[in-house]
Amino acid sequence: MKNTILATLTGILIAPIAQAQNYDDVIEARLITGWRQADGSHMSGIRFELKTGWHTYWRTPGDAGIPPSFDLSNSRNLKAAQIVWPRPEIYEQNGLRSIVYHDHVVLPLQVAPKTKGKDIQLNAQIEIGVCKDICIPKTLNISARLPADSNTRDGRIAASLADRAYSGSEAGAQNVRCRISPDADGVTLQARLDLPRVGKGEAMIIETANPLLWIAQPKMTRSGNTLTAQTQIQHVEDAPFMINRSALRITVLSDQRAVEIVGCKGR
Structure with a gap:
């Protein structure tokens, strides 16, 4: 891996x-x-x-x-x-x-x-x-x-x-929460937030402050204004690591605009 x-x-x-x-x-x-x-x-x-x-x-x-x-x-x-x-x-x-x-x-x-x-x-x-x-x-x-x-x-x-990304507050993002669970290779991150539809072809990108962390493509679903995503995070050198929720950056991208949200609360 x-x-x-x-x-x-x-x-x-x-x-x-x-x-x-x-x-x-x-x-x-x-x-x-x-x-x-x-x-x-x-x-x-x-x-x-x-x-x-x-x-x-x-x-x-x-x-x-x-x-x-x-x-x-x-x-x-x-x-x-x-x-x-x-x-x-x-x-x-x-x-x-x-x-x-x-x-x-x-x-x-x-x-x-x-x-x-x-x-x-x-x-x-x-x-x-x-x-x-x-x-x-x-x-x-x-x-x-x-x-x-x-x-x-x-x-x-x-x-x-x-054409820059809107901030979470500008786009009306609310209730941004993340759950981090250890798994066999690193951690599983589940993110959930309320955000009006950004546009067609929505995709989510999740970043951390650590460049040595590999983040899998999030699997995202939408139900009304609620977005839910799950991804896996691993260290490229198999070293132990921690996730700082306040530094997580979640970008929701579409064919019309982008929204960038920094930080999430635990849930």
Whole structure:
């Protein structure tokens, strides 16, 4: 079981990489400089352009894929940064479910300067996976100066911000409860919440704060406004672990919008 989990996390279950082919042009990335906000932070964006038929992954890739990572440590006048993830799509292939973006996507990136009122030099190294018939890792290096005096909103970033996940309170989620039970391989998690229908093709994604925990695709059912889901959680190194209910993140995704709920109570 452990080897299967590790393979899934690294995308090895996708067909092996073909040899002697050039995949340099399957994805391109660049920074959109964006605008300085009233609170002194700067709203910028990372735009990915994918070749036709290729896709890349959301912050959690699903059953198979490569999670993206972002290194901004070589930037100047940067105190903190946070990606605002727009709504992804569910992609099914060979019985595996992945959570993806295709064609193009703008990831809004809100950055806080160390010194307000000064430009930010943003230098990013991005490790990202792209897949079609094969799955390959890519390293992308992008940079841009974010001017302190820029105050014009960029429509591309604004559109992605509008497609962010609603919070649980915004969507009317109530009575979010989780039951955690030990099993032979780890734990079984049962989640139950009241939430009006999000849209067609609803799916649930559950995340923990521990990247070494593997979470199976939840089995979700709906009865009126009540959603119930069950999943299994295992440690990829067979180590003991605990689940922090307050840090659990439950995302309900549909073809129209997404709802993100953080934390649940015991039941």
